[in-house]
Amino acid sequence: MTDSTAHALVEPRLNRRQAAKIRTRQKVLDAARSLFAERGYEPATIRDIAKGAGMSTGAVFANFQDKAELFEAVLTEDMTRLAEVVEAGSTAGDPVRNRLVEALSAGYHSSLDQLPLFQAIVARSWFQPLAAEMRARAATKKLQLAIGAIVQDAVTKGELRQDADVRLLVELIWDSYLSNYRRAAYDNWDAQALSEHIGKQIDVILAGALAK
Amino acid sequence: MTDSTAHALVEPRLNRRQAAKIRTRQKVLDAARSLFAERGYEPATIRDIAKGAGMSTGAVFANFQDKAELFEAVLTEDMTRLAEVVEAGSTAGDPVRNRLVEALSAGYHSSLDQLPLFQAIVARSWFQPLAAEMRARAATKKLQLAIGAIVQDAVTKGELRQDADVRLLVELIWDSYLSNYRRAAYDNWDAQALSEHIGKQIDVILAGALAK
Numbered sequence: 001m002t003d004s005t006a007h008a009l010v011e012p013r014l015n016r017r018q019a020a021k022i023r024t025r026q027k028v029l030d031a032a033r034s035l036f037a038e039r040g041y042e043p044a045t046i047r048d049i050a051k052g053a054g055m056s057t058g059a060v061f062a063n064f065q066d067k068a069e070l071f072e073a074v075l076t077e078d079m080t081r082l083a084e085v086v087e088a089g090s091t092a093g094d095p096v097r098n099r100l101v102e103a104l105s106a107g108y109h110s111s112l113d114q115l116p117l118f119q120a121i122v123a124r125s126w127f128q129p130l131a132a133e134m135r136a137r138a139a140t141k142k143l144q145l146a147i148g149a150i151v152q153d154a155v156t157k158g159e160l161r162q163d164a165d166v167r168l169l170v171e172l173i174w175d176s177y178l179s180n181y182r183r184a185a186y187d188n189w190d191a192q193a194l195s196e197h198i199g200k201q202i203d204v205i206l207a208g209a210l211a212k
Numbered sequence: 213m214t215d216s217t218a219h220a221l222v223e224p225r226l227n228r229r230q231a232a233k234i235r236t237r238q239k240v241l242d243a244a245r246s247l248f249a250e251r252g253y254e255p256a257t258i259r260d261i262a263k264g265a266g267m268s269t270g271a272v273f274a275n276f277q278d279k280a281e282l283f284e285a286v287l288t289e290d291m292t293r294l295a296e297v298v299e300a301g302s303t304a305g306d307p308v309r310n311r312l313v314e315a316l317s318a319g320y321h322s323s324l325d326q327l328p329l330f331q332a333i334v335a336r337s338w339f340q341p342l343a344a345e346m347r348a349r350a351a352t353k354k355l356q357l358a359i360g361a362i363v364q365d366a367v368t369k370g371e372l373r374q375d376a377d378v379r380l381l382v383e384l385i386w387d388s389y390l391s392n393y394r395r396a397a398y399d400n401w402d403a404q405a406l407s408e409h410i411g412k413q414i415d416v417i418l419a420g421a422l423a424k
Contacts (some may be wrong), residue, residue: 125394127335
């Protein structure tokens with residue numbers, strides 16, 4: 001994923017001060033993303049994030065309450081972007097299996113350069129306050145909806161059985177998708193290997209739901 | 213899971229000093245397990261573990277290099293015990309789907325009282341040095357072998373297709389099993405709810421592998 005520019009966010013009617021504030025916030029976010037993507041969560045310090053953004057730690061704290069809030073903001077931006085990549089990744093006319101593999105393969109290809117960030121996201125999702133978990137779920141919801149849209153479309157078209165449990169299928173695909181990042185982290189699998197593997201997993205998951 | 217007693221480990225030929233050493237080690241492990249199971253990894257301190265075991269921090273460090281090593285020792289003990297529970301949980305003659313649900317349901321029932329420990333195990337599995345990951349895999353391997361034995365048995369008996377990819381099926385079942393602990397952590401699902409859900413997941417995962 002590439003850094004987003006602040007310009008897209010600046011509406012013409014903002015005054016100079018508001019525009020500067022938004023640019024500063026985005027600079028902090030981009031510096032935080034770089035550091036999280038390089039080191040993960042724990043080793044990334046506010047001091048180093050401030051340094052990366054070329055500002056004081058005070059300026060960082062003027063925009064974000066703490067590292068956890070900063071991390072959540074990065075998570076939300078990145079999941080929104082990844083959902084767009086996944087949505088755009090598949091060709092509408094293809095069989096559902098291929099559409100899912102194309103979409104999730106696009107996801108792997110666009111995110112593996114930020115592997116420690118992904119590891120940190122999943123690790124934190126297992127141990128955080130309930131409120132933080134609910135916000136994280138809202139952020140990843142978009143990605144699951146993108147997977148869900150493909151599965152639902154296949155049901156509508158009659159490629160999958162009318163009584164297929166779309167929600168359960170999406171859950172299984174999503175768990176497999178996430179789980180595979182561990183292969184990248186510990187077994188050096190590249191995006192190609194992950195894509196082949198998710199293909200096999202999807203074949204198993206869909207097998208019983210395919211219309212005869 | 214209940215605390216194991218030191219006695220089972222003490223072979224008669226050990227002299228008094230060796231036996232005392234093993235008892236001390238087990239006391240530390242049991243105190244650590246209690247604290248990890250109550251608080252998770254980060255908030256559990258060596259000081260509090262020592263206090264729980266009724267000894268000095270020095271005595272803890274005489275047995276374990278650091279908290280990470282202590283956590284790994286707890287993980288290994290608990291996964292061995294959980295694998296035994298899972299292995300004993302299913303009835304040999306039952307259909308493969310039921311055997312898996314029985315086994316994993318036994319797993320949920322015996323581990324939910326240690327939920328924060330489980331959350332910590334999964335969270336750490338996403339962010340740890342490669343060597344630690346390999347040791348953790350060795351510890352959880354027993355559980356996956358217990359699942360694998362049930363699946364393999366069903367292939368051998370012709371209940372599942374001869375060309376079923378046992379390894380892939382076990383991976384999918386395992387990922388679902390673990391993933392469900394999040395429902396317990398954040399959505400207050402009890403062991404019964406988790407067992408019903410893993411049943412649905414197993415139905416989907418096995419659907420294409422069932423012999424016609």
